[in-house]
Amino acid sequence: MRDDPTFLAWCSGTLNLSTHNKTERPWTALMTAVTNRGVVVRRARIVSEPISDYVRFEYDVTPGNVAAGEQVRWLPRRQATDLALPGNDFWLFDETTLLLNHFDGDGNFVDHELITDPRVSEHCAAAFETVWGRSIPHEEYRPA
Template identity: 60%
Template structure:
């Protein structure tokens, strides 16, 4: 990771009032999820009552920062019909919600008139942006971080536009 980019843990712990995340890919190739995604494709589903089986330590971190009053929102732009990966994400999102995240989904066809950054990002307190870059097959590559006020403003505007149109997780039906 480049020297000036905070780890996810440090980034989220630095939040004082808000952390928003915009996801725009239909598939990710994140190594940490490979086994779980494979199991999902074979029919395995999380047990809502078995919290020890959920994604740790991520959800513990979300619970920690939301308990401090930080509002964590995630918006996902998805193509329809959705990919197997998005089906996997959608199934697991109930754990994010239980941990304290607010999540919305927006069909890509409803984004044509929105100005969006070219890649996924986290925006912390409307001033610090971490861009998450991925290779063509969805593998994580070098992230980038900036506190440029114009970039933060663009990301805040893009996120709010998606959030406003987005469908709350509890209401979004997979197509």
């Protein structure tokens, strides 16, 4: 979200990325713990190019996520035209548990919704696998 203090520090040039990406942020601590247990965590970001300042910020802090064990890939939106994608950001936890994230028009988090309908989860899983297969690993992606 654009009012995130870390994003604001990045915007002002006061965020030290080398320190930030190595610190134990709550998310990276969680990712380290779950990936150390053998859980695979994959994140695919579909992005419009040229990327916005906020997406550039996400790109710049992603090495911390990757170091914590998260696998991150990027797909330029122009390469997703022929894909049937869910209308919301989501996390798929298993074959039946899906967490939808709802944002307002400015990209601010509004709320989330837990879905356990296997048909919806299967649709989102299939879409994710298609995106994952087409997307570019973080280490290789160079944003436009």
